[in-house]
Amino acid sequence: MNINHTKMTLEINSCKNYEVLEVRQGDKKSRIIDFTFTVNGEIVDLASTMSAKVNATVDDVIVAEDVAAVVDTENNVVTVTLTDTMLALSGLCKMDIVLTEGDEIITAETVCLRIGKKVINGDSKPYVGASSITELMKEIATARGGSNSLGARLDTVNANLAEKADSSELFDVTKSINLANLADYSQHQNGVTITVSKNKISLSGTSTSAVNFYLKLKRAVTLEKGKAYCLSLQNFANITNGGCVFYPANGQTAISSSWLLSEVSAFKNAVATYTATENVTVNSIKVAVATNRLVDNSCNLQLEQNNKKSAYANPDFISERIKPELYQAPDYTMHYLHVSNSYNENTDGFGVTKFNSILSANDSIIDNNYHNRYTIIVAQGTYTDMQDRYAGMSDVGFVGYRGVMMKDYVYYESENIYNPQATIIKWDGATGFDKSTLKSADIIKKCPFHLDSNVHTHIKGFTFDCKNIRYALHLESGGTGYATEWTVANCIFKWGGRADCVDYSGKTTVPALGCGHSFCEIGLIENCKIIPINCTVGYQNHENADNSDFGLSIKTGSSITIRNCDFGNTEIQARTLKGEYSDTPNVLTVDRCVNISEIKKLYAAPADHCDWIVNTINSKNEQN
Structure with a gap:
């Protein structure tokens, strides 16, 4: 039948x-x-x-x-x-x-x-x-x-x-589909070759001058009035591609010059969003390459009708559950530099995006600002490069600090910030010295990281196995940090103090974290662990006088929070060392931390009182 x-x-x-x-x-x-x-x-x-x-x-x-x-x-x-x-x-x-x-x-x-x-x-x-x-x-x-x-x-x-x-999860109504189904394409112009095959866009070459490519869609897409759409770039092969932007177009006219994405947007899944004020037709994707840009990369492009972003699963379709809420494309670019012990002069991108030390990667950054940010990602391994570089070099007479000087809008992360044991910064400042004559003055300016000015930054996911240096971590904004905001998270501090300095023999009061805060500074230390080897002080701070080069309408005190940390039976010290006080008090909040031997409020002349409010919150969320 x-x-x-x-x-x-x-x-x-x-x-x-x-x-x-x-x-x-x-x-x-x-x-x-x-x-x-x-x-x-x-x-x-x-x-x-x-x-x-x-x-x-x-x-x-x-x-x-x-x-x-x-x-x-x-x-x-x-x-x-x-x-x-x-x-x-x-x-x-x-x-x-x-x-x-x-x-x-x-x-x-x-x-x-x-x-x-x-x-x-x-x-x-x-x-x-x-x-x-x-x-x-x-x-x-x-x-x-x-x-x-x-x-x-x-x-x-x-x-x-x-x-x-x-x-x-038998079915999922939040699936999304890629509306941008690209036709296969190939063109070479102004030194750049671009190809499209099975919806993957590939670029190679160095642009001799600015060039625009228009990649046709197999079927035109109508963006309906009042509906939200988002554009994202996915599956980049590497991070050497620079100077390219992508956005939808009708013929050779961009739908909106504000709706664009650069290749760096893909590295942390940024998207651009658009809501049409009237029905708009998209029949191509414009790829613009600036002059003198090395492009050697490939990616997929996702255009979907939604007010959320989907993880990319297939050049034509999306099937994974939508997870993060949509956020607007930020008004800054994030660059990524990578550090590994395995990199050397024969590594592609060495000295540009790939380095074998945090110090060299940090020193290469000269154009950091709010709109142009950097993240230095450090691969697993043990790093002794700073110990080796400064071995036997006395700090006596030296002006400044030795180590990584943290920069504004530059961020420092291990390859896996939730596994700090795998990325170790090891520095014994006594290396290269005769310990029988080594004094604190020889190593007082050495530390893996120094925060020495007005910066926005974070350090996440490292183990600091250190001794015989200034501190395991030095957060000293020096009174210039009116807009300073920083985070230290998921770190382990194996701190041995300055046990091998003849003038510090028997002294265990050198803190693992030494901090000098500024008016209005905001700091967070969370999910960290201190393992004291020759140390009784975990965190020691003091405030600084106003050393900024501009007038403050009100000297708001700094606000520092220490949360969910294990202090290894060391103490916390909040100190006032200056006679210049804030109009509103400095505040230190110790939230659900364990193994603190004591919390001390201290002051010394010319101060006549401790200008810190110390709040403690226990595991029952009870505030003292």
């Missing part, structure tokens, strides 16, 4: 795909359904590399598991033939049509089937067990349940199914 195919359309991203199809038990292969997939009403092109499967349950009983369906690229449909097993039970069947390409799930859309009981030929029984119209009416009443109609009952069932699917 020639069976006509039932036609159904499934809108991707829609939660209204619970179209109910009435079928019966025993309709052996008499039900064949052709599913067409759409996005915003436009048909999705199916490729020969795609495959489809069916999963189905009736009242939580599995009746189909990974049953193959046919991807018909000629007619652009997925064809599902209902099997005996699928129709074995009567009731409401939830059937998921899962479309995949390779190992990636493109989408999983749900259809509900109402499976009635078998028809008994030659009898008036409409269903098994129904011997009369009266019993049929009972059957209908049972189907309605407590609802006024079968439709209302199904609405309730749909809601229950949605809740169940959400909790078990």
